[in-house]
Amino acid sequence: GQQLNQSPQSMFIQEGEDVSMNCTSSSIFNTWLWYKQDPGEGPVLLIALYKAGELTSNGRLTAQFGITRKDSFLNISASIPSDVGIYFCAGQLREQGAQKLVFGQGTRLTINP
Amino acid sequence: DGGITQSPKYLFRKEGQNVTLSCEQNLNHDAMYWYRQDPGQGLRLIYYSQIVNDFQKGDIAEGYSVSREKKESFPLTVTSAQKNPTAFYLCASSKIPGTYNEQFFGPGTRLTVL
Numbered sequence: 001g002q003q004l005n006q007s008p009q010s011m012f013i014q015e016g017e018d019v020s021m022n023c024t025s026s027s028i029f030n031t032w033l034w035y036k037q038d039p040g041e042g043p044v045l046l047i048a049l050y051k052a053g054e055l056t057s058n059g060r061l062t063a064q065f066g067i068t069r070k071d072s073f074l075n076i077s078a079s080i081p082s083d084v085g086i087y088f089c090a091g092q093l094r095e096q097g098a099q100k101l102v103f104g105q106g107t108r109l110t111i112n113p
Numbered sequence: 114d115g116g117i118t119q120s121p122k123y124l125f126r127k128e129g130q131n132v133t134l135s136c137e138q139n140l141n142h143d144a145m146y147w148y149r150q151d152p153g154q155g156l157r158l159i160y161y162s163q164i165v166n167d168f169q170k171g172d173i174a175e176g177y178s179v180s181r182e183k184k185e186s187f188p189l190t191v192t193s194a195q196k197n198p199t200a201f202y203l204c205a206s207s208k209i210p211g212t213y214n215e216q217f218f219g220p221g222t223r224l225t226v227l
Contacts, residue, residue, distance in 0.1 A: 042218035103155035
């Protein structure tokens, strides 16, 4: 089946630093989604990308849909303590008449105050 | 408020017992999904349903069963045939059809089999 390679697996940064993470795949997706998950909670949608080349911002978060439709990145600027958590990318494709998501393994973000 | 609810938050069961996890949504979404999450891994699709009384297997359906008798509800049963049922289970929903049908998640149920 389809696989997403998300990197890095974990990040340890100082408060105020910028963060960058990305996902790549051998498959083409028609939508890219970025989620954040806090411990013991469900993922929360951060940004959705619908067109190849699209660059979208949500506050301090910026994400891009790669031109090839096989990759996406997420940047967080000026990190703050509440940014701590696990970030997941997800590629959406149409399979057997249904929209299905394929998830990356997640990037665990830890911030040192 | 509109949203997805899952209950219970924590569930403990003895090995060999079937257990049913609840998922309810009041977003008027057509599609509902069940995922399993294990430590250090991404989410894996168990079952999904696009309309009432219809559902399809996902990537890891063995040992699980679902029903979709109402649009708002999509319960998941973890049967005794599931070899390693201890995990975090997440329910999601989305509108269909169309391109703009992002999936939104519930708070999850942590199942521990003793």
